[in-house]
Structures are given as structure tokens and as C-alpha cells.
Amino acid sequence: MRRPPIGVLVVAAAVLYPAVHAIGIGPSLGGLVTILFFTLLAVGLNIVVGYAGILHLGYAAFFGVGAYAAGILTTPSHPFGWPFWLALPVGGAAGALLGLVFSAPLLRLRGDYLAIVTLGLGEILQVVLINLPGVTRGNSGLSPIGAPRLLGYELDQRYPAFWYYFVLALLLLAVAVSRAVERSRFGRAWVAIRENELAADCMGVNPVRAKLLAFVLSAVVAGVAGAAYGSFAGGLYPTAFTFNISATLLCMVILGGMGNPAGVVLGAVLLAGFDRVVAPFLTEQAGRLLPGGGGGSWRIFLEFHNYRFLLYGIALVILMRIRPQGLLPSAEMREELLEREEAASAAGAPA
Amino acid sequence: MSLANLSLRGVTKRFGGLTAVSSVDLDVAEGSIAAIIGPNGAGKTTLFNLITGVYAPSEGSISFEARDVRRALDRRAIELGTSVAAGCALLGVAIAAGVPAFEALVSGYRYAEPFAWGAGLGRALSAFGERAVGVVLGALAGTAVGAGGYAVTWRRGRVRPHLLARQGFGRTFQNIRLFKDMSVLGNVLVGLHPRLEAGFWASLLRLPSQRREEAGARAEATGLLEFVGLADRRDALAKNLPYGDQRRLEIARALALRPKVLLLDEPTSGMNPNETQALTRLIGEIRERFRVTVVLIEHHMKVVMGISERVTVLDHGAKIAEGTPAEVSAHPAVIEAYLGKGDEDVE
Structure with missing residues (x-):
């Protein structure tokens, strides 16, 4: 009775949603797939930001490397023509390789310096994608990207239900991996480094190796997510991997509660949900209710989608003011709250 | 007296122009409780940081159980260094000619037409061949950067807290961490x-x-x-x-950590007399039960005099006295360091 199985209920609701949607209620599955991609990435970013406490500002680079590695292998505009299912792990491996190569010099830095270098990494990748036209087709983009084949079906965007379940499965896998590692000695080493690097070092934890593991593991998640995203979107363009993506993902992690995958999922669903579901709905309603169908030069002010960064910023400021640990802080925080409640109720009980 | 299992010889630590610890010799016998005392800023915590690998000594050596505490160049380090150098060499080659080779490989491909892989690979190889000088330079530069970088990293990593912790040094911190x-x-x-x-x-x-x-x-x-x-x-x-x-x-x-040496940095600071007494007892129990050597930095003279077998006194980074608690408390240099010179005394 300590904790109602909210997690189980949420997963069940997510699994059953397409059936509900089939009778015509709720937002489209395609929009939800984008939300799920963001959530998957946020869970991956949480490994490095939430557990190991490394402020990572270039996560989109790992997403992009995975996407392009798999995209190049599957697109018909290159001769490789690999099936999607083979390219998917290659995307993860490409992310891991980039993480490994860059983290060797990176992880000897600390705090702000490390953050600046990750920021640079994200910017460099975008410039590289634009300036290697022979490989990436530059700004004109890599398109189309091969779709996964299953039982004779070519599962591209016309099959949102497949993508919904596929990305949901990836997300559940990422959460399960996060949870398992969190409870192991590796997860404890991450948190120890986040809390006090010197003390962790003096307790026999090799900080460089622990950070490397966090960095590479989160890069694998980003790489796999990228590989899947490329196929879902059908085309890859350098503009899909800007700093905006990295910053939005970071907002999701911080808003939801660093170090707790469930909190991160909540943060990601709230922010991406606003962007993909709430804002289009509001825009549509405004257009319907206002005279002239919301036409006119001030129409642009009713594109609620454009307010997203303003709202993310306001949400973060309010959160930092009233609940700096995030909406759903990690399990140890909850235990502590529980302990206080028990102490309070024990004190209040008649002797 | 039993064998000294921790011994420092001429250990010096300089921070720029400041000599925090200067040429300190120290022997701690196995299973003993040793105290390090001295006025504020005497270099006691720096000495702890040197013993636990937070800092590497500028001069001098530290040995534990008759072995230098620094990591030796073992087989694993050589293997890792070799693979890092090889990886960097590949990276160098990729930077030198990877993109042109890739472009040569895929050139001539038309959408939905069968692709001649043999010819493509031949073009890629000749792209490498045309840039032979660059490729060789890239490989050499990569090897040099990888091997050099690894050598520097290894050298700096010879003394690291986590390595010392694994050798049997457990510690606490003055400002709780x-x-x-x-x-x-x-x-x-x-x-x-x-x-x-x-x-x-x-x-x-x-x-x-x-x-x-x-x-x-x-x-x-x-x-x-x-x-x-x-x-x-x-x-x-x-x-x-x-x-x-x-x-x-x-x-x-x-x-x-199951340490062999437990280093306690001011374990009773900020405690009231009752807590201090309880902690002093605890330190004695720890030695009995875990068979550790204890080195402590302490300001409470009662604690120092009560449980330590040998006391080392530091002042301005140098060792000024050493001996049993009774010897040290009677030592003129110690009295001078703590109370100042006696020449202004009246009568």
C-alpha cells in the first residue's frame, strides 16, 4: 500500500490509447509519436544530467549522429540500402562511438567548462552536417529514409500505430535500463560523483570511468532514437538537430525531476504535449471563435506554438522558485518525505 | 615497535610560490594510532591530501607496506595505451581522407540502379592512394597524439584518490563531504x-x-x-x-572500504564534550575491531593525549616535533608554536 502502482496505470493507459483513439477521441497518433521521441531522448539525457550531474548542452549531436548513420545506410540515395532493423543498432553504435571519442578529453573538465564544450560539440555537428554534401546531402537533406519492413509491410508514416507502439517500446526499454542501472553500483557511483566528486574519488570510484559510462550510455539511447526518428520522419535535415532540441530536452529533465525517469517522462510529456497537442488545439479554437476565422495580420499572435520557449522559460522560473527538485523528485527524496510523515503521525498518535 | 607500514620521505608540496608541506618524514606503525597536530594553516590537511592521492607530492615519496604507492606501468596500462593510439591513428586516417573516399565509393550510383560494389571499393582505395601522403601523416599524427595523450594522462593518473582508496586508505574530511x-x-x-x-x-x-x-x-x-x-x-x-x-x-x-589505514581529519570538531568522548571511544573500538592503523588530525588535546601513541607536530608545513604525547607536550618548539615566544613574558 506504500505506493499505488501509478506507473503500471500510466503504461496501461499508454498501451490502450490507440484503441480509444480509434473511436475518434483525442489527438492523433502521429503527434503522439513525436512526443514519445522527445520523451525517449529526455530519459536518455537524464542518465548523464540527472544521475551523473553533467550539464550536457549538446545532446542533439548524438541524436543527429545516430539519425544520419542509420539514414545513410538505409536511404535509396546512397547505394547501401540496409534494412532498417540492421541500421537501428548501427545508429546506437555511432552515438556510442561519438560519445567515446569526445568524452576522452571532455571528462577531465568539470562543471561549467564541461558544459561549454558539450555546447560546442552540438554546434560543430550541425556545421559538419551542412558542409559534407557528398555524405549528408547538406542543407537539401537526406531523403527518403528507408522505412522498417515487417511481415511484408513497408511501415512508414502511414502506419502511426506501428510507430506509436515501437517508440513506446523503446521508451519503456530506456526507462527499464535507467532503473536497473540506477539501483546498481554504477548508478550509485554516478550519484556520488554528482553529489561530491572528491569524496566519491576517495571512496574508490573512478570519476572519469563512471562519467564515461554515463556519457556513452546516454549517447546510445540518443543514437537509437535518432535512427528510429529518421525513418519515422522520412527525411533528415541539419536543422532538425539544433541547440533548441538540446535545450528543450534539458528543460524536460529539469522540470520533471532530475534523476527520476518517471519524473523526466512527466516533464517531457508536459512540454512536448504543449507543443504538439495543446498549442495546435488552442490555435484551431482561436481561429474558429474569432471573427473572420482569425484572419488578418495579427493572426501570427494566435499561433500558440510560437510561445513555447516563452512558456518553457516561465515554467522553469516558477519551478525553481517553488519546487527546485522538479515535479517528481527521485525515490530517495520520496522516502525521506515518507519518513517525515511517519514520524509526524507517530508523534501525533496517542501514547 | 612493529614495522612502519606507512612511510613518508621528504614529502614536499608547493602551490606556486607557497610551500604548504615542506620535506616531511613520517612513519606510522601498523595498528597504531598516530596524531598530527599543529596550529591552523600548518599543512595538516594538505598532508592528508598527499597521503590519499588528492595531490601528488612536488618532491619526496610515499610508500605503503614497503611499496611506492604510485601506480606502476602495468600490462593493462600498456594495452589500453596501445588501443588508444591505434584508435587515434584510424581517426587520423578518417580525417585525412575519409570523406573523399566515401564520396568516391558512392559516386556513380544512380537511384534504383544496381551498384557495382567492386568498382566502388576500388575508387575508394584509389582515393586513399591519391592522398597517400595525407593518410600516412594522419595515421602518424593520430598515433602520436593518441600515444602522447595517453602517456600524459597515465602519468598524471599515477596518483589518484580512487587508486589509493583501493590500496587501503579510507578517509574523512574536515568539512564534511x-x-x-x-x-x-x-x-x-x-x-x-x-x-x-x-x-x-x-x-x-x-x-x-x-x-x-x-x-x-x-x-x-x-x-x-x-x-x-x-x-x-x-x-x-x-x-x-x-x-x-x-x-x-x-x-x-x-x-x-575495509581500509588498512583510516585517516580522520578533525573527527571531533564542532562536537560537545559528551559527543567528543563517545567518538574517542569509537575510534578505539574501530582499531580493535577492524584492525586498522589510524591517523588523525585533531585539535582537542584531550583526544590526542588520550588515544594516540605517537604525535607529530607540524608548523608552517614542517615537522617540528615528534614523539609520545607526553614528550611532545613538553617540547619547547611545540609550546612556542602554540603559545608564541616567551620573550615578551613579564617576570
């Missing part, structure tokens, strides 16, 4: 980290061997918490413990 947002039990579990063997995949899949090991670790950590009297707070967050309990938690965490 707990993992504040971790549970009390979690703090102690981190101390067990180097002795746990579960690999990454075993942890990911939560294999039975890993679960057994975790359960054992929890039991051992709980035992240590019982020993220091914190078992009933094991699920509390470390930051919510009272000050004295935080100090004892730091000791439990250090004990989880």
Missing part, C-alpha cells in the same frame, strides 16, 4: 563500490549474481551503520542528519 542527497545507507554503499564485482551487463539485466551481491552489500552496510549507531536512520537523507551523526556516517563510509 557526504553525498547529501543520497540516503544514509547509500552513502555507505558507495564505500563498498570498489569491492563489488558485478559487471555492467549483470547490473543491467539484474542477474541473480548481481542481486545476491547487492543484498550482501546492503547487509554489510547496515552492519557498519549499526556499529556507528546510525542503523535506525538508514533511509534518511544524509543532509538531514545532525552534525555529529554526519561525522559518524563519514567514518562508516570510510570503513566500508
Whole structure:
């Protein structure tokens, strides 16, 4: 009775949603797939930001490397023509390789310096994608990207239900991996480094190796997510991997509660949900209710989608003011709250 | 007197122009309790940081159980260095000619037409051939950067706290350094980290061997918490413990390493007389039960005189006196360092 199985209920609701949607209620599955991609990435970013406490500002680079590695292998505009299912792990491996190569010099830095270098990494990748036209087709983009084949079906965007379940499965896998590692000695080493690097070092934890593991593991998640995203979107363009993506993902992690995958999922669903579901709905309603169908030069002010960064910023400021640990802080925080409640109720009980 | 198992010879640490520790010799006998005292800024904590590998000495050597504490150039280091150099060489080649080779490979491909892989690979190879000089230079530069970088990293990494911790040095800190947002039990579990063997995949899949090991670790950590009297707070967050309990938690965490030498940096600072007395008893019990050598920095003279067998006095980074507590407290240089010179005394 300590904790109602909210997690189980949420997963069940997510699994059953397409059936509900089939009778015509709720937002489209395609929009939800984008939300799920963001959530998957946020869970991956949480490994490095939430557990190991490394402020990572270039996560989109790992997403992009995975996407392009798999995209190049599957697109018909290159001769490789690999099936999607083979390219998917290659995307993860490409992310891991980039993480490994860059983290060797990176992880000897600390705090702000490390953050600046990750920021640079994200910017460099975008410039590289634009300036290697022979490989990436530059700004004109890599398109189309091969779709996964299953039982004779070519599962591209016309099959949102497949993508919904596929990305949901990836997300559940990422959460399960996060949870398992969190409870192991590796997860404890991450948190120890986040809390006090010197003390962790003096307790026999090799900080460089622990950070490397966090960095590479989160890069694998980003790489796999990228590989899947490329196929879902059908085309890859350098503009899909800007700093905006990295910053939005970071907002999701911080808003939801660093170090707790469930909190991160909540943060990601709230922010991406606003962007993909709430804002289009509001825009549509405004257009319907206002005279002239919301036409006119001030129409642009009713594109609620454009307010997203303003709202993310306001949400973060309010959160930092009233609940700096995030909406759903990690399990140890909850235990502590529980302990206080028990102490309070024990004190209040008649002797 | 038994064998000295920790010995410092001419250990000096300079920070720029400041000599924090200057040419200190120190021998600590196995199983003894040694105290290091001295006025504020005498270099006591710096000495601890040198012993535990937080700093590398500018001069001098530290040996433990008759071996230099620095990591030797072992086979693993050489293997890792070789693979890093090889990886960097490949990276160098890729930077020198990777993109042109890729473009040569895929050139001539038309959408939906069969692609001649043999010819493509031939073009890619000749692209490498045309840039032979660049490729060789890239490989050489990559090897040099990889091997050089690894050599520098290895040299700097010869003295690192986690390596010293694995050799048997456990420590506490003057300004408490707990993992504040971790549970009390979690703090102690981190101390067990180097002795746990579960690999990454075993942890990911939560294999039975890993679960057994975790359960054992929890039991051992709980035992240590019982020993220091914190078992009933094991699920509390470390930051919510009272000050004295935080100090004892730091000791439990250090004990989880199963150290051979336990270094306590001002374990009783900020404690009232009752707590101080209890902690002094605890230090004695620790030595009996865990058979450790204890080195402590302390300001409470009562503690120092009560439990330590040898006292070393530092002032301005140099050792000014050494001996039994009684000898040291009568030593003129010690009295001078603590109370100032006597020449202004009247009568």
C-alpha cells in the first residue's frame, strides 16, 4: 500500500490509447509519436544530467549522429540500402562511438567548462552536417529514409500505430535500463560523483570511468532514437538537430525531476504535449471563435506554438522558485518525505 | 615497535610560490594510532591530501607496506595505451581522407540502379592512394597524439584518490563531504563500490549474481551503520542528519572500504564534550575491531593525549616535533608554536 502502482496505470493507459483513439477521441497518433521521441531522448539525457550531474548542452549531436548513420545506410540515395532493423543498432553504435571519442578529453573538465564544450560539440555537428554534401546531402537533406519492413509491410508514416507502439517500446526499454542501472553500483557511483566528486574519488570510484559510462550510455539511447526518428520522419535535415532540441530536452529533465525517469517522462510529456497537442488545439479554437476565422495580420499572435520557449522559460522560473527538485523528485527524496510523515503521525498518535 | 607500514620521505608540496608541506618524514606503525597536530594553516590537511592521492607530492615519496604507492606501468596500462593510439591513428586516417573516399565509393550510383560494389571499393582505395601522403601523416599524427595523450594522462593518473582508496586508505574530511542527497545507507554503499564485482551487463539485466551481491552489500552496510549507531536512520537523507551523526556516517563510509589505514581529519570538531568522548571511544573500538592503523588530525588535546601513541607536530608545513604525547607536550618548539615566544613574558 506504500505506493499505488501509478506507473503500471500510466503504461496501461499508454498501451490502450490507440484503441480509444480509434473511436475518434483525442489527438492523433502521429503527434503522439513525436512526443514519445522527445520523451525517449529526455530519459536518455537524464542518465548523464540527472544521475551523473553533467550539464550536457549538446545532446542533439548524438541524436543527429545516430539519425544520419542509420539514414545513410538505409536511404535509396546512397547505394547501401540496409534494412532498417540492421541500421537501428548501427545508429546506437555511432552515438556510442561519438560519445567515446569526445568524452576522452571532455571528462577531465568539470562543471561549467564541461558544459561549454558539450555546447560546442552540438554546434560543430550541425556545421559538419551542412558542409559534407557528398555524405549528408547538406542543407537539401537526406531523403527518403528507408522505412522498417515487417511481415511484408513497408511501415512508414502511414502506419502511426506501428510507430506509436515501437517508440513506446523503446521508451519503456530506456526507462527499464535507467532503473536497473540506477539501483546498481554504477548508478550509485554516478550519484556520488554528482553529489561530491572528491569524496566519491576517495571512496574508490573512478570519476572519469563512471562519467564515461554515463556519457556513452546516454549517447546510445540518443543514437537509437535518432535512427528510429529518421525513418519515422522520412527525411533528415541539419536543422532538425539544433541547440533548441538540446535545450528543450534539458528543460524536460529539469522540470520533471532530475534523476527520476518517471519524473523526466512527466516533464517531457508536459512540454512536448504543449507543443504538439495543446498549442495546435488552442490555435484551431482561436481561429474558429474569432471573427473572420482569425484572419488578418495579427493572426501570427494566435499561433500558440510560437510561445513555447516563452512558456518553457516561465515554467522553469516558477519551478525553481517553488519546487527546485522538479515535479517528481527521485525515490530517495520520496522516502525521506515518507519518513517525515511517519514520524509526524507517530508523534501525533496517542501514547 | 612493529614495522612502519606507512612511510613518508621528504614529502614536499608547493602551490606556486607557497610551500604548504615542506620535506616531511613520517612513519606510522601498523595498528597504531598516530596524531598530527599543529596550529591552523600548518599543512595538516594538505598532508592528508598527499597521503590519499588528492595531490601528488612536488618532491619526496610515499610508500605503503614497503611499496611506492604510485601506480606502476602495468600490462593493462600498456594495452589500453596501445588501443588508444591505434584508435587515434584510424581517426587520423578518417580525417585525412575519409570523406573523399566515401564520396568516391558512392559516386556513380544512380537511384534504383544496381551498384557495382567492386568498382566502388576500388575508387575508394584509389582515393586513399591519391592522398597517400595525407593518410600516412594522419595515421602518424593520430598515433602520436593518441600515444602522447595517453602517456600524459597515465602519468598524471599515477596518483589518484580512487587508486589509493583501493590500496587501503579510507578517509574523512574536515568539512564534511557526504553525498547529501543520497540516503544514509547509500552513502555507505558507495564505500563498498570498489569491492563489488558485478559487471555492467549483470547490473543491467539484474542477474541473480548481481542481486545476491547487492543484498550482501546492503547487509554489510547496515552492519557498519549499526556499529556507528546510525542503523535506525538508514533511509534518511544524509543532509538531514545532525552534525555529529554526519561525522559518524563519514567514518562508516570510510570503513566500508575495509581500509588498512583510516585517516580522520578533525573527527571531533564542532562536537560537545559528551559527543567528543563517545567518538574517542569509537575510534578505539574501530582499531580493535577492524584492525586498522589510524591517523588523525585533531585539535582537542584531550583526544590526542588520550588515544594516540605517537604525535607529530607540524608548523608552517614542517615537522617540528615528534614523539609520545607526553614528550611532545613538553617540547619547547611545540609550546612556542602554540603559545608564541616567551620573550615578551613579564617576570
